[in-house]
Amino acid sequence: MADEERVPWVRPIFELDDGLFADMRAALSTGRVTNNGPFLIDFERRLASYLGVDDCVAVSSGSAALLLVTRALGIDGAKAVVPAFTFIATLNALVCSGVTPVFCDIEPDTWTLSPTSLRRLVAAEPDIRLVVPVNVFGVPPDMNAILPIVDSIGATLMVDNAHGLGTVQGGVHCVPGPIAQTYSLHATKVLPAIEGGAVVSADSRLLSEIRRLRNHGLAGDPRASTPGYNAKMSELHAAVALRSLQSLDESVRHRREYATRLRRVLTEDCATTFAVQRIPEGVQSNFQNLGVLARVGPRGDVTAIQAVLEAEGIETRRYFWPALHDLPEYRGRFSLPVTEEVDRSVLCLPLHSYMEQRTLARVERALRRTAARLA
Numbered sequence: 269m270a271d272e273e274r275v276p277w278v279r280p281i282f283e284l285d286d287g288l289f290a291d292m293r294a295a296l297s298t299g300r301v302t303n304n305g306p307f308l309i310d311f312e313r314r315l316a317s318y319l320g321v322d323d324c325v326a327v328s329s330g331s332a333a334l335l336l337v338t339r340a341l342g343i344d345g346a347k348a349v350v351p352a353f354t355f356i357a358t359l360n361a362l363v364c365s366g367v368t369p370v371f372c373d374i375e376p377d378t379w380t381l382s383p384t385s386l387r388r389l390v391a392a393e394p395d396i397r398l399v400v401p402v403n404v405f406g407v408p409p410d411m412n413a414i415l416p417i418v419d420s421i422g423a424t425l426m427v428d429n430a431h432g433l434g435t436v437q438g439g440v441h442c443v444p445g446p447i448a449q450t451y452s453l454h455a456t457k458v459l460p461a462i463e464g465g466a467v468v469s470a471d472s473r474l475l476s477e478i479r480r481l482r483n484h485g486l487a488g489d490p491r492a493s494t495p496g497y498n499a500k501m502s503e504l505h506a507a508v509a510l511r512s513l514q515s516l517d518e519s520v521r522h523r524r525e526y527a528t529r530l531r532r533v534l535t536e537d538c539a540t541t542f543a544v545q546r547i548p549e550g551v552q553s554n555f556q557n558l559g560v561l562a563r564v565g566p567r568g569d570v571t572a573i574q575a576v577l578e579a580e581g582i583e584t585r586r587y588f589w590p591a592l593h594d595l596p597e598y599r600g601r602f603s604l605p606v607t608e609e610v611d612r613s614v615l616c617l618p619l620h621s622y623m624e625q626r627t628l629a630r631v632e633r634a635l636r637r638t639a640a641r642l643a
Contacts, residue, residue: 273581274578274581274582274583275581275582275583275618275627275630275631276583276618276620277583277584277585277616277617277618277619278456278557278585278618278619278620279618279620280455280456280460281460281519281620281621281622282460282508282511282512283511283512283514283515285511287511288507288508288511291307291507291510292504292507295307295503295504295507296504300503301502301503301504302500302502302503303483303500304483304500305503305506306503307503307506307507307510308326308500308501308502308503308506310506310510311326311501311506311509311510311513312324312325312326312466314510314513315466315509315513316468318441318513318516319441319442319468320440320441320442321442321468321470322470322472323468323469323472323475324466324467324468324475325466325467325475325478325479325482326453326464326465326466326501326506326509327464327465327466327467327478327482327499327500327501328463328464328465328482328498328499328500328501328502328505329452329453329454329463329464329465329499330357330430330450330451330452330453330454330457330464330465331357331360331361331452331465332465332482332497332499333450333451333452333465333466333467334357334358334360334361334426334428334450334465335360335361335364335365335497335499336467336478336481336482336497336499337361337426337447337448337450337467337469337474337478338361338362338365338367338398338426339365339481339496340474340477340478340481341398341424341426341447341474343365343367343397343398343424344365344366344367345366345367346367346368346395346396346397346398347367347368347369347370347393347395347396347397347398348362348367348368348369348370348396348397348398348399348400349370349371349372349381349386349389349390349393349396349398349399349400350362350369350370350371350372350399350400350402350592351371351372351373351374351380351381351401351402351607352371352372352591352592352593352594352598352602352604352607353374353379353402353404353588353591353592353607353610353611354402354404354428354588354592355430355588356592357430358400358402358428358592359592362398362400367397367398369592369598370389370393370396371592371593371598371602371604371607372385372386372389372604373385373604373605373606373607374404374604374606374607374610375410375606376606376609376610377545377546378404378407378410378545378546378547378548379404379405379407379545379559379610379614380401380402380403380404380407380408380409380410381401381402381409381410381414382606383410383413383414383417385604385606386399386414386417387417390417390420390421390423394421396421396423397423397424398423398424398425398426399414399417399418399423399424399425399426400426400427400428401414401425401427401428402427402428402430402431403427403428403429403430403431403432403435403556404431404545404559405431405545405553405555405556405557405558405559405616406431406432406434406435406458406553406554406555406556406557407435407545407546407547407548407551407553408427408429408432408435408437408443408548408551409427410548411427411437411443411445411446415445424447425445425446425447426446426447426448426449426450427446427448427449427450428450429449429450429451430450430451430452430454430457430465431452431457431554431556431557432449432451432554432556433451433453433457433458433459433516433554434458434459434516434517434519434520434523434554434556435551435552435553435554435556436551436552437550437551437552438550439550442468444470447469447471447474448467448468448469448471448474449467449468449469450465450466450467450468451465451466451467451468452464452465453465453466453505453509453512457556458516458519458520458523458554458556458621459509459512459513459516459519460508460509460512461501461505461506461508461509461512462505462508463505464501464505464506464509465501480496481496481497481499482496482497482498482499482500483496483498483500484496484497484498485497519621519622520554520555522621522622522623523554523555523556523619523620523621524552524553524554524555526555526619526620526623526628527553527555527558527619529628529632530558530617530619530628530631530632530635531544531558533632533635533636534560534635537635537636537639538635538636538638538639540563540639540642540643541562541563541573541638541639541642541643542560542561542562542563542635542639543560543561543563544559544560545559545560555619557587557616557619558616558617558618558619559587559614559615559616559617560614560615560616560617561610561613561614561615562613562614562615563613564612564613570586570612570613570614570615573615573638573642574586574615576637576638576641576642577634577635577638580630580633580634580637580638581630581634582617582618582630582631582634582635583618584615584616584617584618585615585616586614586615586616587614587616588611588614589611589614590611591604591607591608591611593607594611617631617635618631
């Protein structure tokens with residue numbers, strides 16, 4: 269099938285209007301394109317208001333957000349619990365901050381960090397200083413179960429919420445409790461800034477330290493500066509982020525509508541071939557991604573199902589794959605049976621913030637044909 273006819277698994281949607289181009293022109297013409305400009309300040313204020321928090325810090329990427337928080341916590345040399353079923357950026361932030369990862373298993377239906385596995389880990393590893401659960405495809409970790417475990421050992425909780433903007437849990441966009449939550453504004457996310465990230469925390473001192481670290485570690489008195497990073501969000505990215513934030517509710521509404529429709533087909537017509545991710549009670553997912561498990565059997569190969577869908581013009585992605593504990597440095601050191609089962613059979617199907625009805629119908633037909641062919 270011709271490449272232009274394929275339905276991609278992700279497709280960035282940007283709000284292109286005269287206002288956006290005028291903002292970019294103004295930034296470029298004045299030369300105020302970075303270093304905490306007015307668009308960045310406005311975006312931080314508006315994002316904090318959307319999330320229902322007092323303040324947030326915008327940075328150059330979701331990866332930078334994770335790194336800056338971990339550095340600001342000052343726990344180099346410590347150990348941190350993290351799921352192996354996540355993007356490598358989560359791991360990179362720990363390792364680049366001198367923190368040793370201890371991989372935790374996940375729940376078999378939500379694919380988020382398992383409280384049961386966490387409880388076993390902290391009992392066996394007495395020097396855990398940090399726990400980093402991850403939002404998976406728009407489904408948050410079970411904070412009600414995780415928080416008491418983290419508190420019981422005096423550790424710090426940081427949530428990798430890269431997939432979470434627009435998800436509602438317990439009636440709020442940002443659940444209180446973690447020391448910090450990080451978001452990604454990458455082009456593939458529900459709120460795209462082309463590249464960007466954000467940090468939320470109720471700890472104003474932590475946010476101040478992150479603002480310092482994102483600007484090379486410079487202090488008010490330059491003689492008090494310490495090593496940092498250039499992790500600032502530019503004015504051009506902030507202008508894009510502001511437009512994306514204006515349409516975030518509409519984007520999430522579309523994604524929920526499309527995901528509900530496709531999940532209905534998967535559960536009613538394709539249950540012999542696919543199993544959908546469970547959305548916990550009290551959670552309204554933003555459906556950052558539409559993840560499924562392909563029922564491939566103990567010796568099956570998920571790439572065969574990918575090939576059938578590809579022949580129908582439907583792109584899929586094995587995301588997240590491979591699980592991080594299978595990377596060369598960690599291979600054979602951790603037993604994570606649920607992670608390995610999920611990672612062996614997970615696929616992400618196409619889901620965008622705007623999809624035409626004919627595109628949705630194409631995906632539905634392809635799923636039904638695939639299920640029928642593989643039944």
